[in-house]
Amino acid sequence: MTTRTAGAKQQAGESRELVEMSWDPITRIIGNLGIYTKIDFKNREVVECKSTSSLFRGYSVFMKGKDPRDAHFITSRICGICGDNHAVCSIYAQNMAYGVKPPPLAEWIINLGEAAEYMFDHTLFQDNLVFVDYCEQMVKETNPSLLRRAETAEAPNAGVHGFRTIADIMRAFNPFSGAVYKEALHVSRVTREMCCLMEGRHVHPSTLYPGGVGTVATPQVFTDYLVRLLRVLDFVKKAVPMNDDLFDFFYEALPGYEEVGRRRVMLGCWGAFQDPAVVDYDYRTMNAWGRNMFVTPGIVLDGELLTTNLVDINLGIRILLGSSYYDDWQSEETFVTHDPLGNPVDQRHPWNQTTLPKPQKRDLEHGNYSWVMSPRWYDQRTGDHLALDTGGGPLARLWSTALAGLVDTGTVRATGRSVEINLPKSGSLPEMRLEWKVPRWANTIERNRARAYFVAYAAAMAVHFLEQALGEVRAGRTQVFTDFDVPDDAIGCGFHEAVRGVLSHHMVIRDGKIANYHPYPPTPWNASPRDMYGTPGPYEDAVQGLPIFEENGPDEFKGIDIMRTVRSFDPCLPCGVHMYLGGGKELKQVHSPTFGASLSG
Amino acid sequence: MTTTQTPTGLDELHILWTSEGMSCDGDTVSVTAASLPSLEDVLLGLVPGLPKVHLHNKVLATEVGDAFMAAFHQAHHDELGPFILVVEGSIPNERINGDGYWTSMGNDPATGEPITVNEWIDRLAPKAWAVVAIGTCATYGGIHAMAGNPTGCMGLADYLGKDFRSAGGLPIVNVPGCPVQPDNFMETLTWLLYQAAGMAPTIPLDEMLRPTWLFGKTVHEGCDRGGYYEQGDFAHDYNSPKCLVRVGCWGPVVNCNVTKRGWMDGVGGCPNVGGICIACTMPGFPDKFMPFMDEPPGGSVSAALSGAYGSLIRRMRSITNNTANKEPKWRHNRRRLTSGYDARWGNG
Numbered sequence: 001m002t003t004r005t006a007g008a009k010q011q012a013g014e015s016r017e018l019v020e021m022s023w024d025p026i027t028r029i030i031g032n033l034g035i036y037t038k039i040d041f042k043n044r045e046v047v048e049c050k051s052t053s054s055l056f057r058g059y060s061v062f063m064k065g066k067d068p069r070d071a072h073f074i075t076s077r078i079c080g081i082c083g084d085n086h087a088v089c090s091i092y093a094q095n096m097a098y099g100v101k102p103p104p105l106a107e108w109i110i111n112l113g114e115a116a117e118y119m120f121d122h123t124l125f126q127d128n129l130v131f132v133d134y135c136e137q138m139v140k141e142t143n144p145s146l147l148r149r150a151e152t153a154e155a156p157n158a159g160v161h162g163f164r165t166i167a168d169i170m171r172a173f174n175p176f177s178g179a180v181y182k183e184a185l186h187v188s189r190v191t192r193e194m195c196c197l198m199e200g201r202h203v204h205p206s207t208l209y210p211g212g213v214g215t216v217a218t219p220q221v222f223t224d225y226l227v228r229l230l231r232v233l234d235f236v237k238k239a240v241p242m243n244d245d246l247f248d249f250f251y252e253a254l255p256g257y258e259e260v261g262r263r264r265v266m267l268g269c270w271g272a273f274q275d276p277a278v279v280d281y282d283y284r285t286m287n288a289w290g291r292n293m294f295v296t297p298g299i300v301l302d303g304e305l306l307t308t309n310l311v312d313i314n315l316g317i318r319i320l321l322g323s324s325y326y327d328d329w330q331s332e333e334t335f336v337t338h339d340p341l342g343n344p345v346d347q348r349h350p351w352n353q354t355t356l357p358k359p360q361k362r363d364l365e366h367g368n369y370s371w372v373m374s375p376r377w378y379d380q381r382t383g384d385h386l387a388l389d390t391g392g393g394p395l396a397r398l399w400s401t402a403l404a405g406l407v408d409t410g411t412v413r414a415t416g417r418s419v420e421i422n423l424p425k426s427g428s429l430p431e432m433r434l435e436w437k438v439p440r441w442a443n444t445i446e447r448n449r450a451r452a453y454f455v456a457y458a459a460a461m462a463v464h465f466l467e468q469a470l471g472e473v474r475a476g477r478t479q480v481f482t483d484f485d486v487p488d489d490a491i492g493c494g495f496h497e498a499v500r501g502v503l504s505h506h507m508v509i510r511d512g513k514i515a516n517y518h519p520y521p522p523t524p525w526n527a528s529p530r531d532m533y534g535t536p537g538p539y540e541d542a543v544q545g546l547p548i549f550e551e552n553g554p555d556e557f558k559g560i561d562i563m564r565t566v567r568s569f570d571p572c573l574p575c576g577v578h579m580y581l582g583g584g585k586e587l588k589q590v591h592s593p594t595f596g597a598s599l600s601g
Numbered sequence: 602m603t604t605t606q607t608p609t610g611l612d613e614l615h616i617l618w619t620s621e622g623m624s625c626d627g628d629t630v631s632v633t634a635a636s637l638p639s640l641e642d643v644l645l646g647l648v649p650g651l652p653k654v655h656l657h658n659k660v661l662a663t664e665v666g667d668a669f670m671a672a673f674h675q676a677h678h679d680e681l682g683p684f685i686l687v688v689e690g691s692i693p694n695e696r697i698n699g700d701g702y703w704t705s706m707g708n709d710p711a712t713g714e715p716i717t718v719n720e721w722i723d724r725l726a727p728k729a730w731a732v733v734a735i736g737t738c739a740t741y742g743g744i745h746a747m748a749g750n751p752t753g754c755m756g757l758a759d760y761l762g763k764d765f766r767s768a769g770g771l772p773i774v775n776v777p778g779c780p781v782q783p784d785n786f787m788e789t790l791t792w793l794l795y796q797a798a799g800m801a802p803t804i805p806l807d808e809m810l811r812p813t814w815l816f817g818k819t820v821h822e823g824c825d826r827g828g829y830y831e832q833g834d835f836a837h838d839y840n841s842p843k844c845l846v847r848v849g850c851w852g853p854v855v856n857c858n859v860t861k862r863g864w865m866d867g868v869g870g871c872p873n874v875g876g877i878c879i880a881c882t883m884p885g886f887p888d889k890f891m892p893f894m895d896e897p898p899g900g901s902v903s904a905a906l907s908g909a910y911g912s913l914i915r916r917m918r919s920i921t922n923n924t925a926n927k928e929p930k931w932r933h934n935r936r937r938l939t940s941g942y943d944a945r946w947g948n949g
Contacts, residue, residue, distance in 0.1 A: 359701020
């Protein structure tokens, strides 16, 4: 259904000469990831891709029987770059289970901490990890003729960012020596300090609790945040036009590059930034408070906004097996038969999952090959189990928010087809309005471009949240924590956006202890292997059928277009993929009918 | 060449850093936040006297796949030159899972099978000039070694043995913290680099192999809310800026300097900014401190006493501190899983 199979020739059953190539471990990401491919160099196309993760730690297993109030401290440790997103999501789930509503100031403090996290993490990932794939040093090795052209290509926004040619931008991203690379490291520190001001520490916060925060909410903490925010605004304002210039150059200089990493528009966003005026963490009103979040939850299918209702989103989640190292739980206990609104809950929903790890040999050809499971979203209208992706986070967030047209804070406005972002005056640049417009494709470049815009989105939101927080403080409403009791039996769910996309935590409490807990971060969605229906996960799908633009032949092949594609999803595999460069060795010839069948969904 | 008995006075050194243990990569990410000194200061040679350093770390590498793994294979075959091995993440027990594995890094070029992290440690630790465990997972087992875990996780010293010595004659150097406080790691690394250059004596470590100047004091001894404690004035919930011991803070018995150093360049921290100390630097973490949000046993007893009874309190605390400094007994590399693992609810 959703798979872009490997091209017309394969469909016709013509035999092709394929080279197996893999990259394992994939670097410049968080966690263990391997990418295994079969490439047709004659026709310059990747024909097959499998994504594997070789790490299992077992959070959902060892959390059983623990005190539910420990959940956010424990689950923060799932991820070493967005641990605070997990802590916050867990706290949302706990608030629901305990029936507690934090004071408004606590919500603004969490929103400010999370806005800083987006700014930090996207900056570090984009400029210090992703952009190495677009830097002068790399482009020289993979596409020397493109670099020659970049040397003479004027950068249209040079007046804002200061780099005259596209090649100058590429040079600025050379690792450890380029000007923007170094400045980005600095900005990633300042923004992390902002996160620490609100949440105590980065990456595993200390001051977040169910019921609120422990942050000392005097004016000082907000002043300290504000001045740091103002200090990085110049950087943020320059980053967006610089990204636009570079990515537009790729489209122009390499016709057809829009097909790199392109997949059907099938995006999920679970929403971010609660509005304390509306949120009460009651499941029964979740649709209303979900739609008031400052990033609108939604599922975007083929350019249409299918739903913004968190209840629909919740009930559609299915965790499938097919290529993962676990036993099935269909005959295990059903923890939640119906949700608090009386809707039936599927046995493959996270509330009812029992994780039964089964270590085994990796079998990439005919068996199981990953510790990652296959989350899918069940589309009731068609009966499809959709392999949604997150577009690396920002693409889905901006797309869903833009189409919903609900967000309007003054600093950010969703128009129905775009998102307007207004940033105040900063050190060297005046007020600036940026506009992210719904793109024509969900592909590698648009995932990366959206990331630069979302840093600006988060910065503009932070301006709004600061005003709201200071309003509370000035009005004397300085409570940041509401006490609560843990019920003997309860359920809860939290929905949030980790930096790289959808994040959910599902908890079941029995006898005052955690009876079941399943976090679903973005990467299982993006990095999932083939499911029981044979549908490939998004990385696999985006790389399969990818046209190759790299100028190197098999002997010197770096797989740069594949790397760019996988990294565009912002892989974070503690939450899974590995690539190995085969040095162009021709391992074997495969005739397409052998695997053609496994690709159709 | 071999690195055994490398004389000090090295002018060039590799850092082979694996975060493929049972980790979240949070210690690597944390180190990118350091500024005292920063990672790029060290790599660009801006700290006078340090040897030239080549870093091989997955998150920051330019190379991918086999090109990234090359240095690890060279070190295994004694072809790289002197190196420091940095281990991030807890060490799983790979003796309990049949044909499978819990975690791996790269593939064996001959067989195409994954190479486990444990195999890499076996290959590289004895050849390393120094071995550094970064973060509480690698040092003592940490979160992934919690009761009921399926992987039989442990700390590096549980795996290699307490008596392990590197090629440079050093025990494992432990820098705990979940994650590691950024500057604590960079400062430890800098000491080791000075030592490698022949400019510093052997790094001073305590019994749990931690640098003494970083972990010799407790959180409480450095906490600016200690004055409230002294006055018997305690927070009853998290709204209060006073001492947090009655709402879950373990600071009095935890070895850590976060209250002095803050989290980043003095900003943030734990009890000093409203976050209870959950003892994330300790060998007994997390099991001995859960549920985190309850008052530690004896917290209010010692809180009720003060002043004249100071020496008594110090003795009582040192008993609790001794317990906190011991790992639970299921962290080992024997052929049996003893963590109490049960995948199903309600069987216990």
